[in-house]
Amino acid sequence: MSQIPTLDIRRFDSDRAAFVAELGAAYREWGFCGIRGHGISDELIQGAYDAAKAFFALPEEVKMKYHQPGTGGARGYTPFGIETAKDSKYPDLKEFWHVGREIARDSEYAGIMGENLWPAEVPQFKQYLYGLYSALDALGSKVLSALALHIGLPEDYFADKTHYGNSILRPIHYPEITNPDVPNVRSGAHEDINFITLLVGASAAGLQVLSRKGEWIDFTADADTIVVNIGDMLQRLSNHVYPSTTHRVVNPMGPDARKPRYSIPFFLHPNPDFLIKTLSQCVSADNPDRYPEPITGHDYLMERLREIKLV
Template identity: 75%
Template structure:
């Protein structure tokens, strides 16, 4: 196990208009971090403890409900798009064993007459937990805004206008996923809390990586533990952005390992936000990311929705 060398950067260097030189340096450092790791920590993001803790409080209350109550919000055949997915369903691609987790999905709130309604169903909200909707969707919107800022910096890094992603993600099929990893009560089980995988989407913003367990696979083939400070949101590249940028930004393999000893008997909670493009966005390699040394790897474009459905089948959610 290597010591963590994954950078953590203060995004205020990018958002503060009074320091343009530092802004340029931030863009360069962020781009370098993603080229090397596909991961970075972001602090100075302005999402306060009251926002994150309020959301975690309602998420933990939901997961503590009886199984029969939680199953009221499970929609069979939906790929877990909204509501509750029970323990033992999701399986990392090419893994023989399911992950040790249960989770809930919150999607974007869109009008019923939206052209995306057929692939973006209405949210479900547990009536048993007071404030769930307000807390969950408040965190959703805060992470959506932060994700747009990070994408703006990355756009500049690869020679695009800062707002290039904005109208391509403003109706994105993005997902907030509160996860509960229950206590592990048996030793030497083959399952892990989350098997080695890459994310499907453009970028993922993880709130709650301050609990140990997240590991990132380095370019050298070493597993690097990344336990962030409590005020840090971990942001990583997903497969859609890897494809769009022709692997300039790699989608790095990561996992959540089982802790040792008595720590394994404790539950773990985390909440990733998977930022997606609009469903009809065409993922086609950006010309600025094609060079003689890095020829286009994907001759055929694919829509974001088509790619999502393909991948959901691979991880046994569809």
């Protein structure tokens, strides 16, 4: 594959064997794939972007009402200058909001998964952002079903391991860059923490993916395409059969630097108590078990949040 492929997920129902083979091959090679035919409406996506932009346009003192220090940014607003890519000297040039799963407050996971915050200043925020959360959660589950089949697991293998997943929808605002000599980048080179990430659109180019040859490849998807990539938890579970690929968001040059950028990734996580233990289907003489010590999804998440300075 000379470039990151885009596949139509409707083929999961109409041409399953071929689709699963092509999707699995794309992820083994790139850790990334574009997904179209997903059925998530333009109205929902645009509504979510408009609501996010309306929030980020609020005065700083208003936004800071929704910042919860000491929580790792799990819910609500995280201001500029906090998240820093692992091993980077400089924080990313971004502010963001986290929407999490709505669960009953008497749930066994309530102590880990807090209540969502909703900005009163943007009344449509909850409708569109949680609507998009639910739609991407369902789409992600379908992608995981295909990936399970590709490595010889039952189609529903992930269903009861992610139905209470500590998944996050993250609207992000990268501001215009007024100083071209700034050492920070919009998002430093990193790998995602979770099972898979689904990225809905982006208002400007900038996403780059590191190929196996060590080359940075631009990946700006078509408007109807959702970019889906493997995270470190699934890489670990699959013993690197599905690689978590390094990627970044670079600063634009010239006039584009004066334009803000918005994106809304969805980070699909397992249930907090899911034990990430290498799948036997992914261990062989050529690929021995790299992770003999299992770890829960929550413990792994906390390790990684400390590395990127969110906790």
